[in-house]
Amino acid sequence: MRVLLSTYGSRGDVEPLVGLAARLRESGAQVRVCAPPDEDFAQRLDHIDVPLVPVGPSARALTVAAPPPSSLPERAAAVIAGQLEAVTAAAEGCDVLVATGMLPAAAGALSVAEKLGIRSVSVTFQQLTLPSPGRPPLAYPGRPFPPEVTDNRVLWGLDAESINALFGAALNTNRASIGLPPVDDVRDYVIGDRPWLATDPVLDPWQQPADLDVVQTGAWILPDRRPLPAGLEAFLAAGAPPVYVGFGSMPMLASQDAAQVAVEAVRAQGRRAVVARGWAGLAPIDDRGDCFVVGEVNQQALFGRVAAVVHHGGAGTTTTATRAGAPQVVVPQTADQPYWAGRVARLGIGVALDGPTPTTESLSAALRTALAPETRVWATAVATMIRTDGAALAAQLLLDVAGR
Structure with missing residues (x-):
């Protein structure tokens, strides 16, 4: 089996993929990771003999530059375009694609999987991006929610509108460039029908709403055997x-x-x-x-x-x-x-x-x-209550997805 793991973000978006990639290799799978070209990311993947396919600019440089919130749609368009270019090449011959990281990057990677006819899984490393009536969504920088609105379901509707306003045009322009139809709801497209939540159920219990079928695998952590200096x-x-x-x-x-x-x-x-x-x-x-x-x-x-x-x-x-x-x-x-x-x-x-x-x-x-x-x-x-088998469970689930 050939698996492509795709992300764009900080260390917290890349490190879990290192844990999953190691488990997949132990299962006999061939693995590639699309991630920002930062040196520490490449070193972590090199440690487990998994190639890094660089995508986009350095995540550290972008974070340190602290661009204004008003530039988010423009940056999203560049991220999606970078995903289409790098992921398309890296996904050649793959059986399944895992998409995570910042939302426009995941949308771009999932679009590539759709274009190539590859099975895909959408993963989040924190549940706050998953709609739930039990809590409000996070507001995007520069787009606060109206303070008088307190109904969580209404707030999640406003969140979908905000995401479409920020990323919809960029995503659909890039999708049109590879012959894909437009997406009406960007958030729903990224989450899909059965998203994975790679967090520990004790530390981060998921309260399953009736309209969202979430698979909580546990956190993806690679046992680190490096000696301390x-x-x-x-x-x-x-x-x-x-x-x-x-x-x-x-x-x-x-x-x-x-x-x-x-x-x-x-x-x-x-x-x-x-x-x-x-x-x-x-x-x-x-x-x-x-x-x-x-x-x-x-x-x-x-x-x-x-x-x-x-x-x-x-x-x-x-x-x-x-x-x-x-x-x-x-x-x-x-x-x-x-x-x-x-x-x-x-x-x-x-x-x-x-x-x-x-x-x-x-x-x-x-x-x-x-x-x-x-x-x-x-x-x-x-x-003593924290699970240690999250990456192993996810690897087995991916094998099942690829074998369908």
């Missing part, structure tokens, strides 16, 4: 477990003195800190020996050896910290991150900060709660 090992061995601080693909934190605030808050608790540079480029605030800075690192191994994890609330980081039994402090920035922060707080495995810009005082208070013994006890208990 020798310098980090020495730092960990030199004292009590430190607090990890890292904000993943959130570059805006660089302008908010995030490292200064975080390290001071950690020190206020009498703890050392491991600081991840991330896309924000966090750096040491002084030359004291109680802070160690890391780049790309095995989070699965590291999170099991820290006192707490301070992070932005990305789906992948939240899941990894939860599986490791590490108490969390979530500083949500955008998109689905407030949702994951809320889940951490509701499960009792950490603290959700209110707002994207913490102060030393607010982060110190959150850390006091996260570092309390009772939080560690509950985080350890929840860790």
Whole structure:
């Protein structure tokens, strides 16, 4: 079986595909991944001997540039065009295509599968894109919902209208270029009849509405066997477990003195800190020996050896910290991150900060709660409930889809 995995987005959109690709290869499938041409994405795929087919511009460069919301339709058109070009070539001879990532990218990849007559599966790594009467949709930047509207069903209708306004023309122009008919509802086209939700059912329980048949597989995580750097090992061995601080693909934190605030808050608790540079480029605030800075690192191994994890609330980081039994402090920035922060707080495995810009005082208070013994006890208990077979289940489901 030949499988193409297609995405466009940040690390959180690519890393789950690494886990799935590894499982598919173990099953004897041939796998390719279409993703942004960022070096860290290519390295992760090279580690499992899966080729990266580059599509579009660097996701990191685009994120750091922070283009205005008004440019979203124009950027979407470029993303869709890039998908049609790269995915069409990569999908030649494939049996099934998995589409995920930002919505216009998934729409472009699914259009290629439709054109080529390839079976396809639409996947999301957070349920907030799936219509449900139990919660409102996320508003797109620059397109807020009317504050007087509180009925979730009405809000989901407005969400569909907003998506069509942002991406409809771009998608249908590109579809016409390859001889496909127009799509009336972009969101419904991407979600399809049976979308997959690749999240853990304990951390992210899906409440199934009657009109949407969602397959929840569990999170797709590749067991990471990379050793920790020798310098980090020495730092960990030199004292009590430190607090990890890292904000993943959130570059805006660089302008908010995030490292200064975080390290001071950690020190206020009498703890050392491991600081991840991330896309924000966090750096040491002084030359004291109680802070160690890391780049790309095995989070699965590291999170099991820290006192707490301070992070932005990305789906992948939240899941990894939860599986490791590490108490969390979530500083949500955008998109689905407030949702994951809320889940951490509701499960009792950490603290959700209110707002994207913490102060030393607010982060110190959150850390006091996260570092309390009772939080560690509950985080350890929840860790035993998290599924570890999500990628394996998804790989088997894909084999079934391809064999129909």
